[in-house]
Amino acid sequence: xxxxxxxxxxxxxxxxxxxxxxxxxxxxxxxxxxxxxxxxxxxxxxxxxxxxxxxxxxxxxxxxxxxxxxxxxxxxxxxxxxxxxxxxxxxxxxxxxxxxxxxxxxxxxxxxxxxxxxxxxxxxxxxxxxxxxxxxxxxxxxxxxxxxxxxxxxxxxxxxxxxxxxxxxxxxxxxxxxxxxxxxxxxxxxxxxxxxxxxxxxxxxxxxxxxxxxxxxxxxxxxxxxxxxxxxxxxxxxxxxxxxxxxxxxxxxxxxxxxxxxxxxxxxxxxxxxxxxxxxxxxxxxxxxxxxxxxxxxxxxxxxxxxxxxxxxxxxxxxxxxxxxxxxxxxxxxxxxxxxxxxxxxxxxxxxxxxxxxxxxxxxxxxxxxxxxxxxxxxxxxxxxxxxxxxxxxxxxxxxxxxxxxxxxxxxxxxxxxxxxxxxxxxxxxxxxxxxxxxxxxxxxxxxxxxxxxxxxxxxxxxxxxxxxxxxxxxx
Amino acid sequence: xxxxxxxxxxxxxxxxxxxxxxxxxxxxxxxxxxxxxxxxxxxxxxxxxxxxxxxxxxxxxxxxxxxxxxxxxxxxxxxxxxxxxxxxxxxxxxxxxxxxxxxxxxxxxxxxxxxxxxxxxxxxxxxxxxxxxxxxxxxxxxxxxxxxxxxxxxxxxxxxxxxxxxxxxxxxxxxxxxxxxxxxxxxxxxxxxxxxxxxxxxxxxxxxxxxxxxxxxxxxxxxxxxxxxxxxxxxxxxxxxxxxxxxxxxxxxxxxxxxxxxxxxxxxxxxxxxxxxxxxxxxx
Numbered sequence: 001x002x003x004x005x006x007x008x009x010x011x012x013x014x015x016x017x018x019x020x021x022x023x024x025x026x027x028x029x030x031x032x033x034x035x036x037x038x039x040x041x042x043x044x045x046x047x048x049x050x051x052x053x054x055x056x057x058x059x060x061x062x063x064x065x066x067x068x069x070x071x072x073x074x075x076x077x078x079x080x081x082x083x084x085x086x087x088x089x090x091x092x093x094x095x096x097x098x099x100x101x102x103x104x105x106x107x108x109x110x111x112x113x114x115x116x117x118x119x120x121x122x123x124x125x126x127x128x129x130x131x132x133x134x135x136x137x138x139x140x141x142x143x144x145x146x147x148x149x150x151x152x153x154x155x156x157x158x159x160x161x162x163x164x165x166x167x168x169x170x171x172x173x174x175x176x177x178x179x180x181x182x183x184x185x186x187x188x189x190x191x192x193x194x195x196x197x198x199x200x201x202x203x204x205x206x207x208x209x210x211x212x213x214x215x216x217x218x219x220x221x222x223x224x225x226x227x228x229x230x231x232x233x234x235x236x237x238x239x240x241x242x243x244x245x246x247x248x249x250x251x252x253x254x255x256x257x258x259x260x261x262x263x264x265x266x267x268x269x270x271x272x273x274x275x276x277x278x279x280x281x282x283x284x285x286x287x288x289x290x291x292x293x294x295x296x297x298x299x300x301x302x303x304x305x306x307x308x309x310x311x312x313x314x315x316x317x318x319x320x321x322x323x324x325x326x327x328x329x330x331x332x333x334x335x336x337x338x339x340x341x342x343x344x345x346x347x348x349x350x351x352x353x354x355x356x357x358x359x360x361x362x363x364x365x366x367x368x369x370x371x372x373x374x375x376x377x378x379x380x381x382x383x384x385x386x387x388x389x390x391x392x393x394x395x396x397x398x399x400x401x402x403x404x405x406x407x408x409x410x411x412x413x414x415x416x417x418x419x420x421x422x423x424x425x426x427x428x429x430x431x432x433x434x435x436x437x438x439x440x441x442x443x444x445x446x447x448x449x450x451x452x453x454x455x456x457x458x459x460x461x462x463x464x465x466x467x468x469x470x471x472x473x474x475x476x
Numbered sequence: 477x478x479x480x481x482x483x484x485x486x487x488x489x490x491x492x493x494x495x496x497x498x499x500x501x502x503x504x505x506x507x508x509x510x511x512x513x514x515x516x517x518x519x520x521x522x523x524x525x526x527x528x529x530x531x532x533x534x535x536x537x538x539x540x541x542x543x544x545x546x547x548x549x550x551x552x553x554x555x556x557x558x559x560x561x562x563x564x565x566x567x568x569x570x571x572x573x574x575x576x577x578x579x580x581x582x583x584x585x586x587x588x589x590x591x592x593x594x595x596x597x598x599x600x601x602x603x604x605x606x607x608x609x610x611x612x613x614x615x616x617x618x619x620x621x622x623x624x625x626x627x628x629x630x631x632x633x634x635x636x637x638x639x640x641x642x643x644x645x646x647x648x649x650x651x652x653x654x655x656x657x658x659x660x661x662x663x664x665x666x667x668x669x670x671x672x673x674x675x676x677x678x679x680x681x682x683x684x685x686x687x688x689x690x691x692x693x694x695x696x697x698x699x700x701x702x703x704x705x706x707x708x709x710x711x712x713x714x715x716x717x718x719x720x721x722x723x724x725x726x727x728x729x730x731x732x733x734x735x736x737x738x739x740x741x742x743x744x745x746x747x748x749x750x751x752x753x754x755x756x757x758x759x760x
Binding site: 067068069072073101104105106109110111 | 641654658
């Protein structure tokens with residue numbers, strides 16, 4: 001049974017057709033054989049009846065006169081003339097059951113009792129035949145001129161009929177087996193052919209696992225059959241999946257700008273604030289150009305302000321120019337992130353607890369772009385969640401072959417839909433929170449996993465990324 | 477006027493008896509045959525008929541009947557011109573019948589009656605057959621009935637009491653068949669027939685054994701009505717029969733019957749049979 005369940009559909013259905021065909025063949029053969037049996041029994045009964053009737057007509061007057069010689073002579077002639085020596089043995093008795101004559105007088109002597117021989121004999125009209133016995137024994141009253149004048153016991157050789165039946169049976173079984181075999185084979189081939197598109201679809205799906213490809217037109221069954229519809233539907237689904245993946249790619253791309261966009265006002269402040277100081281310093285330079293102490297102090301102030309501006313511009317440009325297959329991660333990337341998020345936290349009066357304790361070697365095993373993107377999105381999200389005067393904690397550590405990123409905030413916690421987007425549960429609802437969805441996808445790509453926890457009024461998001469080349473990480 | 481079948485037959489009979497129709501010249505010679513052994517042998521009868529027709533110059537019609545009695549009565553009433561009878565019916569009707577010729581077998585017009593049993597039967601004589609089934613040929617046959625019955629009569633016994641059952645087969649060949657097949661235990665048969673069968677159809681006789689032979693008795697003769705012995709056709713027939721062995725066809729027919737020829741006979745040839753008839757009559 002297990003074997004049957006393990007068989008593929010493309011084998012099971014044709015085999016089922018074969019089994020059905022064979023069953024029909026067997027039932028049909030059985031019906032024909034039983035009909036043949038009935039026909040033969042009827043034929044033998046008719047033969048027996050005619051035999052007895054003919055003997056009755058020929059023997060009647062002799063039996064009536066007890067003419068032993070004539071009875072014997074008639075039996076001999078009847079046996080001699082009998083078709084194919086059908087009659088093997090015949091005995092005639094008078095009405096008291098005393099034998100008058102037999103074709104073999106030594107077996108049935110004159111004046112012996114016919115009852116000795118008639119045990120097990122059948123009446124012609126109720127004759128039955130057994131395939132093992134080539135002779136049937138009949139006992140019939142000998143009726144002459146409407147009166148029973150004696151009895152006839154006769155043995156008929158039906159071996160030819162049995163042989164004929166056996167030959168017919170063999171021929172029939174052979175023919176049926178042949179016909180059933182051919183039909184079963186045709187049925188098997190036809191159903192296999194009908195199921196071929198399904199088999200092809202299954203193998204196509206197996207071969208293209210992970211990257212579904214549409215089935216080419218030349219392999220799509222023609223017409224509007226269910227299988228053709230199935231293949232078309234499959235192709236539509238593959239196209240839809242491709243379109244979705246493409247859309248997600250575009251979305252992720254956009255998200256990089258979105259996160260920068262979200263930073264832009266803070267960055268504007270960050271640039272604007274030193275600009276006032278720089279303009280004042282420039283004004284002081286023009287006004288007190290003759291005072292070297294003032295010029296030196298102002299130029300230092302201008303240099304510091306311009307360096308700060310250069311750093312902000314560089315961090316922004318770096319974030320915008322992220323090369324996804326490029327530079328390795330380093331501690332500078334975390335400094336950049338801190339620089340980028342600081343205007344946000346400063347604007348909201350938030351405190352930022354920043355700890356990065358990971359070796360350069362471990363960090364260099366990662367490409368910087370995705371890790372920066374993950375961190376930036378989580379930081380933006382934490383800053384927004386923590387609100388005015390909130391606290392944000394950042395911790396980067398290594399251990400057990402993983403890089404552990406931990407971002408906490410004192411915000412009210414993630415909404416249910418945000419949780420789903422972050423942890424990749426269920427379907428993403430359209431709308432905001434694209435950043436969290438992007439975090440989930442990036443972590444998945446890096447074969448890491450995300451844990452979400454809420455304790456002591458803090459929301460903690462932990463991201464564990466397996467260090468490439470150190471160990472195989474569990475799936476997210 | 478409507479002529480009924482009866483009117484027609486009546487008129488025809490009248491025409492024949494008054495000699496109106498010139499039928500005499502075309503009428504065949506009618507020869508009766510008792511069922512000796514040749515009742516089954518169409519070839520022998522045909523050969524005999526052809527030979528006789530050739531020799532006699534007129535068609536010869538062979539008439540066969542089941543019993544001796546029928547043939548004898550046909551001869552007596554004139555339905556036959558001559559008949560091959562047996563010594564017993566000849567003697568029974570010796571006042572009305574005359575001898576035309578008698579076959580010669582093994583050099584003499586004599587034959588024997590055999591008492592036969594199955595080949596495996598251990599009976600040694602008639603006495604051993606008491607209480608069993610016995611086959612006679614014909615109640616008017618000498619060898620197939622009279623000899624055995626008169627043998628029993630000599631012992632003061634009647635056949636129907638001595639044997640458990642007796643049957644008539646109406647043919648010597650049938651007696652041999654009945655004994656051979658086991659239908660009966662014993663049978664009375666013409667010795668000439670048994671010997672000829674032993675050569676021609678040994679399958680029948682090889683299952684039988686002769687346990688007693690009678691004395692030599694007169695061979696079954698060819699007879700005609702005594703009052704017709706001077707008729708031209710009977711004289712001509714007698715002449716043909718007595719010279720049968722001199723023609724090629726006649727010789728061939730006689731060879732088939734394994735006979736030497738035909739001879740004139742006197743009634744004294746049948747004295748042995750007459751004696752047995754007397755014994756039987758005495759018992760009755």
